Amino acid sequence: MLLSILYIIGITAEAMTGALSAGRRKMDWFGVMLVASATAIGGGTVRDILLGHYPLGWVENPHFLAITCIAGIITTGLARWIIKLKGLFIRLDALGLIVFSIIGTKVAMGMGLHALICIVSALVTGVFGGLLRDLICRQTPLVLHEELYASVAIIASGLYLTLLEFGVHDVTATISTLVIGYLIRMAAVRFKWRLPSFHLEGEGSVH
Numbered sequence: 001m002l003l004s005i006l007y008i009i010g011i012t013a014e015a016m017t018g019a020l021s022a023g024r025r026k027m028d029w030f031g032v033m034l035v036a037s038a039t040a041i042g043g044g045t046v047r048d049i050l051l052g053h054y055p056l057g058w059v060e061n062p063h064f065l066a067i068t069c070i071a072g073i074i075t076t077g078l079a080r081w082i083i084k085l086k087g088l089f090i091r092l093d094a095l096g097l098i099v100f101s102i103i104g105t106k107v108a109m110g111m112g113l114h115a116l117i118c119i120v121s122a123l124v125t126g127v128f129g130g131l132l133r134d135l136i137c138r139q140t141p142l143v144l145h146e147e148l149y150a151s152v153a154i155i156a157s158g159l160y161l162t163l164l165e166f167g168v169h170d171v172t173a174t175i176s177t178l179v180i181g182y183l184i185r186m187a188a189v190r191f192k193w194r195l196p197s198f199h200l201e202g203e204g205s206v207h
Contacts, residue, residue: 003099003174008067010096011040013089014129015068016082019075021137029073035136036072037065043129047104047121051111090189097149098181100126101156102174115161122157123150148188151195156181 018039022032041064044057058065075082082089104125108118127143127150134141143149156177163173187193 002171003103006095006099006178007103008064009092010099011064011068012071013092014040014096015071016075017089017093018068018129018133019072020079020082021133021139022072023076023079025137029076032072032076033069035133036075037068038136039129039133040068040071041065041129042132043100043125043127044103046128046132047107047124050124051108051113051117051121053107053111091186094182094185094189095178097126097153097185098156098178100129101153101181102160102177104153105157105160109161118161119154119157123153126150126153126156145197146194148185148193148195152181152185152188155184 015036018036019032021039022035025031027035037058041058048054048056101122104122105118107125108121113121130143130149131141134143159180160173160177163176164170168176
């Protein structure tokens with residue numbers, strides 16, 4: 001129940017950020033809904049296709065698709081106000097990332113897949129929505145060069161699996177992962193934590 005509520009909050013927030021990206025590219029309402037939906041539920045869709053997990057989440061629950069489309073359209077009228085709430089959306093995005101990561105892990109676990117695949121499933125669920133948004137909007141994917149993001153999805157999934165392995169109750173493991181994962185992501189934003197980057201100039205150099 002907790003994950004379901006947080007998931008709806010997460011996809012709503014992600015849909016709004018996707019709509020803002022579409023607005024910066026001056027897209028029409030169809031484009032806004034497309035980018036909003038791709039951002040919010042694209043990760044889960046890619047995960048389900050890769051794992052052969054059918055029906056797709058939004059096919060089984062069409063109201064998820066409706067929520068993302070409506071959130072996208074609402075954003076077109078409230079964009080100026082929403083932009084001022086950047087701090088709130090960063091926090092909701094951080095929470096959504098952890099929720100998506102846990103759900104991705106659970107889906108793979110439910111299919112009886114190896115722990116490594118469960119972590120990959122979490123990564124795809126948490127990150128690919130943002131990747132799709134940036135690719136559609138023709139901009140460099142933020143998750144590949146900003147503060148720790150994909151890494152946080154991996155850490156969250158690994159933590160969740162570890163807690164379960166040690167016999168921690170699922171609810172406790174879920175809440176613990178939500179709190180710790182959220183704090184790590186927010187710390188990464190606050191202190192600008194990044195993985196080492198690769199800069200190729202001339203003969204190339206690594207920084």
